[in-house]
Amino acid sequence: MNKFEKPELDELDYKLIEILSDDARLSNRKIATDLGVTEGTVRGRIKKLQQERLIAFTAVTSPDLQKDDKLAFIGIQADIDKVKDISSKVSKIPGITGVLITLGRFNILAICLFNELGQLHATASEQILAMPGVHHVETSIAVQTVKYNGRVVRITDEEHPLEI
Numbered sequence: 001m002n003k004f005e006k007p008e009l010d011e012l013d014y015k016l017i018e019i020l021s022d023d024a025r026l027s028n029r030k031i032a033t034d035l036g037v038t039e040g041t042v043r044g045r046i047k048k049l050q051q052e053r054l055i056a057f058t059a060v061t062s063p064d065l066q067k068d069d070k071l072a073f074i075g076i077q078a079d080i081d082k083v084k085d086i087s088s089k090v091s092k093i094p095g096i097t098g099v100l101i102t103l104g105r106f107n108i109l110a111i112c113l114f115n116e117l118g119q120l121h122a123t124a125s126e127q128i129l130a131m132p133g134v135h136h137v138e139t140s141i142a143v144q145t146v147k148y149n150g151r152v153v154r155i156t157d158e159e160h161p162l163e164i
Contacts, residue, residue, distance in 0.1 A: 007054055012037065016045055017055060024057050069113040071142040074124050075106035082133035083107050093127055095119070106138070 009017075012035065019031055028046070032039040049055045078086045083101055090110050091099040098111035110128070114120040124137045 007052060009054075012041075013045060013049065016042065017049070020046075020055065069115055070120075071145075072112050072114055072120050073140045073142070074110040074112065074120075074128060075138045075140070076108035076110065076128060076134060077106055077136040078108055078131075079133040079135070080107065086131055086133055089131060090128060093123060095123060 015035055016031065019026065019034070028039045028042045032042045035042070046055070050057075076086070076090070087099050087101055087108050090096060090108065093110075093112075095114060096110050096112045100109045100111075101107060102109050112120070112123060114123070120139060120141070124139050128134060129137045
């Protein structure tokens with residue numbers, strides 16, 4: 001599947017995803033019974049969805065679990081021709097939990113957790129701003145989470161990074 005193609009899923013795939021989104025702990029047997037298919041069909045479909053990186057099973061944690069950590073965002077203005085390279089380098093910085101290439105004021109947005117303000121400052125100023133091709137960084141600190149939905153996330157791993 002090409003990264004720009006919409007995956008070819010049928011009605012059964014969508015029903016499986018919906019059921020697993022509500023409760024990923026359900027047994028394949030229970031799901032199969034509810035959908036009127038065999039357990040092998042459910043197992044095979046789930047395996048295919050996982051292999052195509054359309055679903056994954058993991059514990060989603062709340063930012064509230066990090067007692068001392070604060071959530072922050074670092075907006076980065078970088079040379080257009082260096083965005084991919086800079087994004088890759090930023091993603092390797094400890095404490096950075098997400099890196100997005102964006103349109104708008106900043107062309108890269110880094111999401112991070114930090115314990116002390118000095119740690120955030122060092123990451124933004126001493127590490128990111130020091131990279132060749134970075135012109136400006138701006139930090140924003142989350143003071144309250146109004147809504148957080150961890151159910152829809154981009155599934156990646158070190159062996160299969162997303163390409164842009």
